[in-house]
Amino acid sequence: MIPALLGSVGAYLAVWAALGFTREPLWWASLAAPLVAGLGAVLRHRGLLGAGLYLQVGLAAAAAVGGNRTLALGAVALAAWSWDMGNLARARLGLGDPRRIRRLVLAAVGRSTGLALAGLGVGLGFSSLRVRLPFWGVVGGVAASWLALVLLLRAVGRAYGLGGEARGNRSSSLRFTG
Amino acid sequence: MDIGKARAELVLVALLLGVGIGLRMPALAFVALPLAVHLLGGFALAAADRRPRLAASRTLTASRAWEGEEIEVAVNVTNRGRRVELLHLRDPVPSEAQVLGGTWELVTDLGPGEAATLAYRIRVRRGVYDLAGVQVQARDLLGFVGWSEEVPCPATLTVLPRYERLQGVALAPRRTLPQAGTARSRRPGSGVEFFGCREYRPGDEIRRINWKASARTGDLVVTEYEEERAADVAVVLDVREAAYRGENPLDLLDHAVRGAASLVQGFLAGGNRVGLLLYGAYLDWVYPGYGRRHGERLLRKLARARPGRSEVFAELRRIPTQLLPAGSQIAVVSPLLPGDEEDLGALAARGYRVMVLVPDVTTMERESLGEGPEVELAARILALERRALLARLYAAQVRPLVWDVRYPLAPQARAAWRRIR
Numbered sequence: 001m002i003p004a005l006l007g008s009v010g011a012y013l014a015v016w017a018a019l020g021f022t023r024e025p026l027w028w029a030s031l032a033a034p035l036v037a038g039l040g041a042v043l044r045h046r047g048l049l050g051a052g053l054y055l056q057v058g059l060a061a062a063a064a065v066g067g068n069r070t071l072a073l074g075a076v077a078l079a080a081w082s083w084d085m086g087n088l089a090r091a092r093l094g095l096g097d098p099r100r101i102r103r104l105v106l107a108a109v110g111r112s113t114g115l116a117l118a119g120l121g122v123g124l125g126f127s128s129l130r131v132r133l134p135f136w137g138v139v140g141g142v143a144a145s146w147l148a149l150v151l152l153l154r155a156v157g158r159a160y161g162l163g164g165e166a167r168g169n170r171s172s173s174l175r176f177t178g
Numbered sequence: 179m180d181i182g183k184a185r186a187e188l189v190l191v192a193l194l195l196g197v198g199i200g201l202r203m204p205a206l207a208f209v210a211l212p213l214a215v216h217l218l219g220g221f222a223l224a225a226a227d228r229r230p231r232l233a234a235s236r237t238l239t240a241s242r243a244w245e246g247e248e249i250e251v252a253v254n255v256t257n258r259g260r261r262v263e264l265l266h267l268r269d270p271v272p273s274e275a276q277v278l279g280g281t282w283e284l285v286t287d288l289g290p291g292e293a294a295t296l297a298y299r300i301r302v303r304r305g306v307y308d309l310a311g312v313q314v315q316a317r318d319l320l321g322f323v324g325w326s327e328e329v330p331c332p333a334t335l336t337v338l339p340r341y342e343r344l345q346g347v348a349l350a351p352r353r354t355l356p357q358a359g360t361a362r363s364r365r366p367g368s369g370v371e372f373f374g375c376r377e378y379r380p381g382d383e384i385r386r387i388n389w390k391a392s393a394r395t396g397d398l399v400v401t402e403y404e405e406e407r408a409a410d411v412a413v414v415l416d417v418r419e420a421a422y423r424g425e426n427p428l429d430l431l432d433h434a435v436r437g438a439a440s441l442v443q444g445f446l447a448g449g450n451r452v453g454l455l456l457y458g459a460y461l462d463w464v465y466p467g468y469g470r471r472h473g474e475r476l477l478r479k480l481a482r483a484r485p486g487r488s489e490v491f492a493e494l495r496r497i498p499t500q501l502l503p504a505g506s507q508i509a510v511v512s513p514l515l516p517g518d519e520e521d522l523g524a525l526a527a528r529g530y531r532v533m534v535l536v537p538d539v540t541t542m543e544r545e546s547l548g549e550g551p552e553v554e555l556a557a558r559i560l561a562l563e564r565r566a567l568l569a570r571l572y573a574a575q576v577r578p579l580v581w582d583v584r585y586p587l588a589p590q591a592r593a594a595w596r597r598i599r
Contacts, residue, residue, distance in 0.1 A: 050186050057190055057213065064205040076209055080187075080216045087183060087321040091264055096285035104264065104287055108319040115219045115320075119212030127208045135202070142195055142207075149188070153221075 001089045003109070004041035004049075007082025008034045011056050011075040018063035018071035033059050037079075041086040049086040053079055069127055077120040084112035179229070180317075180324035187217040224318035230288075231259030234312050234331035242336045245304045245432075248278060253296040253312050253331060257288040266315040269296050274303040304432060304481050307335040338477045339435045344444030346592040351409045351531045352505035359408030360448035361507070367405025374402045408449045410466055410503040413442050413476075416512030417458030418492065419485040423513075424539045425546065427485065430513060433537040433583045435480050438511040440587055441535065442480070445509075446473045454479055455501070457494070459486025463501055494521035499528065510534045519567060523574025533577040533595060538564075541582045 012034040016022070037052025039045070056079035064072035088108050093101045133141070191210045198206030232255055239250040253269050268283045280298025288294055296312070311331050317324035349361035366373050375391050378398030391399040415438040422430050438454070445452045446468065453466035454476045464479050490496060494510070502508060508530045510522060526532045540560045547553050564580055571578040579594040581587055 046182070053186070054190060057194070057209065061194060061206050061209045064209045065203055069205055069208060072205075072209060073212055076212045077216075080213060083183075084220075084320045088319070091285060091317070091321070092266065093285055095266075095281075095283050100286055104319065107263075111220075111223065111319055115216045116212065118219060119215035122215045123208055123211035126211055138199055142199055146192065146195075149218075153184075153188075 001041050001044075001086075004082050004085035004089055005038050007078050007085055008037035008041070008052060008056065011060070011078035011082060014071045014075035014078060015056075015059045015063045018060075018068040018075065020067065030055075030059050037082060037086070041082075041089060044086075044090045046087075046090065049083060049090075052086075053083045056082075070124060073120055073123040073127070076123070077116040080119065081112050081116040084108070084115075088112075180326065181221075181322065183320075184217060184221050184224075184322045187213055191217060220318075220320050220322045224320065224322035229259070229325055230257065230262045230265070230314070230316040232256065232262075232288075232314060232316075232329050233258055234329040236309060236312075236331040236333045238333055238335060241334060242338065243302070244340050245337050246301065246340065247337075248299050248301055249335065250280075250297065250299050251282075251309075254293055255288075255295075255312060255314070255329065256293040257290060260290060262288045262316045263319045264317050265294070267294060267296060268313045268315075269298075270310075270313060271298075271300060272302060272305075272307045272309075274305060274307075275300040276302075302335065302337045303428075304337050304339045304435060306478070306482050307337070309333045309335060336478060336481055338481050339432070339439045341436060341439035341443050341477075342586055342588045343447070344440050344588050344591050347441075347444060347595045349409050349411065349445075349448070349450070349507050349531070351411075351507040352529055353503070354407035354409045355451060357408040357449060358406065359450055360406055361409035361450065362404050362406060365405050366402035369403040369406045371404045371406075372401065373404040375399050376402060408451060410453075410506035411445045411450045412453045412455060412466070412502045412506060412508050413438055413445070414455045414457055414497060414508060414510045414512075415480065415483060416494070416510065416514075417456050417483050417485050418512075418515070419458070419487040420492070421513045421515050422485050424543050426543070430537060430539050430542060431483065431485055433542065433581070434511050434513065434535075435483050437535045437537060437581060437587055439477055439480050440591075441509050441511065442476045443473055446470075446476075450507075452476065453501075455497070456483055457491060457497060458484075459488045459491070461491070461498060463498075466503075494518045495524065497521070497525065499525070499530075502530065505529050505531075507531045507533070511537070513537055513539055514567065519570045519574055519576070522571065522576045526575040531577075532575070534571065534579070535587075535591075536578060536580045537583050538580050540564075541584055 033052060033055035036048055036055055040048030040052050057076055060072045060075040060079065063075065088105065093105065191214045194206050194210035194213070198204060198210065234253055234255045237252040240247070243249055251269070255267055264285065265288050266285050271277055271282055278299040278301055281296055282298045284294060284296055286294050309332065311328040314329050315324065315326050350364070351361060354361050362371065375388055376399065378387060378400050382400045386400040388399045388401045415434060417431065424430060442452055442454060449468070451466040451468055452472070454464040456462035456479065462479065464476055508525060510532065512518065512534065514534070514536055522532050522534060540557065544557065568578055568580065577595060579591060581590055
């Protein structure tokens with residue numbers, strides 16, 4: 001729970017820094033983002049955690065458009081990390097053997113940190129590239145990526161999903177039921 | 179398969195990319211990149227965990243127990259597939275069970291071939307419990323992919339009602355069976371109770387000659403004893419919901435079931451043929467029989483007894499007499515509702531011998547009510563009502579026993595039903 005709270009606060013501060021620590025009255029409404037995420041972490045509520053992520057990424061997007069893009073990317077990475085930690089806290093780890101759970105938590109934190117850093121690195125790497133693409137080229141590329149992603153998800157779902165279950169009429173009756 | 183987290187991230191990435199490209203704001207598309215990497219990486223690592231292949235087995239220290247006994251339950255879950263990163267096991271404990279200790283819920287990881295054990299001790303109320311399976315939630319470390327299922331490990335736990343050994347309860351039905359038993363048959367034969375005297379006939383045993391009576395009459399007179407035979411007995415347990423009132427109606431029903439179990443076992447021990455009728459939401463009838471196996475069947479039936487409601491069986495007059503052999507003994511166990519004594523009297527008028535065991539709700543709940551003039555007054559009113567009820571039952575030729583459930587039944591039953599009235 002505490003890492004999730006720290007992550008959401010860190011993401012909020014990164015966005016604030018990206019916007020130059022603005023003190024505009026409207027800015028304070030954005031406190032809702034860490035509040036919702038923090039509430040989700042404390043209450044271990046899946047919906048609130050998701051809403052917190054969406055709000056934080058929305059803030060980061062606003063910061064990327066109107067401020068420092070690097071800090072905005074960092075905020076997104078922190079928000080994703082915080083979301084992972086919040087979901088980990090929902091797993092009721094207190095019911096397990098403390099030594100095993102400590103090992104599991106360390107592995108989860110390591111995996112999440114690695115993914116967040118990798119994402120940050122990819123984001124920073126792409127933002128430093130200077131490539132000129134025609135508009136429809138970008139649209140086509142995105143559509144192709146989207147299609148590839150969907151196909152990948154379907155393939156994964158088919159390979160690791162329920163599998164092997166019968167379909168259709170599976171009446172257990174041995175008698176003629178007409 | 180639960181991929182809610184991955185789906186939420188996918189929607190977010192698509193939203194950012196779509197808005198960024200649609201509005202020609204590349205900054206938004208860049209913001210989506212860390213999320214896309216997080217999603218793809220996390221999902222790829224999670225998908226390495228296939229659907230868990232788990233097997234479970236359940237062990238009970240006893241599948242047949244008496245109420246109040248402790249039972250140890252052990253559920254062993256073995257992983258027959260690939261590694262499961264995060265496994266949440268939960269064995270649903272029956273709502274009537276009191277968990278005394280141990281682990282019935284566990285979070286752990288499980289490597290290939292490894293096993294996790296849930297072991298706990300419970301004390302369960304009377305009943306028959308079908309323990310189906312252990313609930314399993316498996317997921318990867320970051321929660322991208324999850325599975326929920328129930329791994330079957332069925333077992334049945336039967337918790338039988340406790341009973342007391344009743345002795346000295348006299349039965350005198352109008353009709354008896356040919357076998358020897360403990361019911362008085364109203365005919366001379368081999369027994370211990372005095373029946374009468376008659377003149378000596380050749381073949382009578384010399385030791386049966388009543389010398390005093392012979393001296394008075396001048397002729398040889400022999401003493402006859404009342405023959406004791408087996409009888410048909412029907413134990414009727416009243417499970418009408420309306421009859422079980424008070425703060426703890428189920429506790430009162432438990433007392434009634436214990437009383438019925440004691441009667442059933444006592445009658446069977448006397449060699450009688452005993453049937454059982456649960457009278458409540460519907461009629462649940464066990465045909466009369468003898469012996470230990472039949473006694474076990476009746477106890478299992480009593481273990482399942484639950485209060486029920488039915489307009490048809492709201493009154494005891496619906497007791498199906500066609501199921502009960504004519505002239506047999508009927509033992510009703512019921513807290514009784516107003517008007518029931520008339521229905522019991524009607525049974526007695528039809529030639530049945532009726533005895534009724536009334537578990538006393540007032541003595542059961544008296545301690546929880548505390549002290550005070552109102553409680554005293556209520557207790558006195560209830561005692562008067564009980565006395566009037568007993569008088570009406572006696573007048574209807576019914577042999578009642580109001581059972582003070584704070585004390586054992588056996589001595590109270592012996593005192594009330596020792597003699598035939």
